[in-house]
Amino acid sequence: MAAMSEMYNPPHPGKVLREYMADMDITSMAQHLHISRVTLSRILNGSAGISAEMSLRLGDALGTHPSFWYDMQASFDMWQAKQKKRPRISRLKVA
Numbered sequence: 001m002a003a004m005s006e007m008y009n010p011p012h013p014g015k016v017l018r019e020y021m022a023d024m025d026i027t028s029m030a031q032h033l034h035i036s037r038v039t040l041s042r043i044l045n046g047s048a049g050i051s052a053e054m055s056l057r058l059g060d061a062l063g064t065h066p067s068f069w070y071d072m073q074a075s076f077d078m079w080q081a082k083q084k085k086r087p088r089i090s091r092l093k094v095a
Contacts (some may be wrong), residue, residue, distance in 0.1 A: 008021075008079075009079060010072070010075045010076050011025065011073040011076070011078055012076050013049075013050045013069055013073050013076060014042075014045060014046050014048075014050075015044075015046065017043065017044060017069075018044050020061040020062055020064075026040055026041055026044065029061075033054075033057045033058070033061055034057070034062055035054075035057070047075075048074040048092065049073050049077065050069045050072070050074045051069065052066075054069070054071055055067065055068075055069040055070040055073075073084040
């Protein structure tokens with residue numbers, strides 16, 4: 001299976017969401033998504049990720065494919081994880 005091309009240091013999806021919101025305020029967007037203002041603020045500030053459920057809500061609200069948001073979060077998480085030091089793990093020998 002071919003590896004997906006990776007973006008160098010992809011943005012947190014909250015940063016992209018902020019652009020999609022344009023001039024809409026956080027309170028109005030949160031109400032529209034049926035979430036708390038605090039939850040949306042944490043996403044926009046990059047301190048919380050976008051779950052599968054939130055991806056569905058964003059897809060409905062913004063007319064995007066739900067996987068757009070979920071895949072963006074996965075790319076961000078994977079890049080962040082690769083930046084951390086981790087133990088060297090050898091490949092298992094499978095019969």
